[in-house]
Amino acid sequence: MATAVFVRSYISKLPEGQIxxxxxxxxxxxxxxVDKVLQTLTLKGAILRLARGIFVRADVGLETPSLEEIVRAKARAFSKLAVSLGCVVAKKFGLKKSTKNMSPKQKVQHKKNEEVNESCAGRYAIVGATTSFETVHGRVLFKAVAPRKHILAQNKVGRILVALWHLGKSSSVEFEALQSMARLKRPEKKLIKKLAAWTPSWLNQYFLNGTLRADICAPADLDFLRRGSSENRKRSKKEDRKYKMTALSTTSKKVRESIAYYKVA
Incomplete structure (x- = not known):
């Protein structure tokens, strides 16, 4: 009985729309x-199940959270960070992995991977074990990648390297055209050469063909990408502002109506 009371109280105090x-x-x-209480609330329409273990209060006029929001919440629940997958970034730039030098077995596996990727509503890279789960938007794939790829994918410049890494050394890419599509600024063009030292030698070779410069040196580690990601800072500030006010202190009519539901025995 106490569990049900505490769970209902916790949910009622959450900010509007918070997963x-x-x-x-x-x-x-x-x-x-806890599962039994959540199941009861879901059946009554008090909360919406977005994915396994992920919910949102069904406030009046609620807009279903986006796939990105659900993915972040799911990853956060397991102390993980979901970032862009190399094949997704490559596709964004219109790049495809070459199958020219693949063995028959590799071609079969590549085709199978493509079919799996196309059937998913979202594909993301994580550090850990590969897994997938259903959401209200469709199936999502969390694919295990090397820690270096994961950290590089947290940065705009690093994501370009991750895309090239995915394509493989047999793929022919016009890097200048890729830089133009990515709209890299001068400091970013310099940074990509520095970060290339953290990629396989065949990929780093792309960036050694030009004039070598003493002021372009590889960083000692990649932690600055994780800590200094402007996208992560903006996202964090946005979420802080969104969740600063609690539902109990809001003047929103639809939230008050939702809270009233939980006060009914």
Missing amino acids: FATRELLTFGKRSA
Whole structure:
């Protein structure tokens, strides 16, 4: 009984539209008890199940959270960070992996991977084990990648390297045209040469063909990409502003109506 009260109280105090995970409620009772309460609330239409273990309060006039928001919440529930997958970035730039030098077995596997990718609503890279799950928008794939790829993918410049890495050394890419499509500024063009040292030698070779410069040296580590990502900072600030006000202090009529639901025995 106490578990149900605590879970309902917690959910009612969440800001409007904030996604929450089952993990946040495990201090209120056993997993089986928490799951039972969430199942009851879902059946009553009080909350919306976005994915396994991921929910949002069904406020009046609620807009279904985007796939990106659901993916971030799912990854966060397992202390992971979902970033762009190399094949997704490559496709964005209109680049395809060459099958010319692949063995018959590799071609079969490549075709299978393409079919899996096309059937997914979203594909993301994580550090850990490959997994997939269903969401209200469709199936999402979390693919395990090397830590270097994962960190590089957290930065605009690094994502270009991840895309080239995915294509492989047999692919022929006009790098100047790719830089133009990515709209890289001068400092970013300099940074990509520095980061290339953290990629395989065949990829780094792309950036050694020009004039060598003493002021372009490889960083000692890639932590600055994780800490200094402008996209992550903007996203964090946006979420902080969004979740600063609690639902109990809001004057929104639709939130007050939703809260009233939880106060009914």
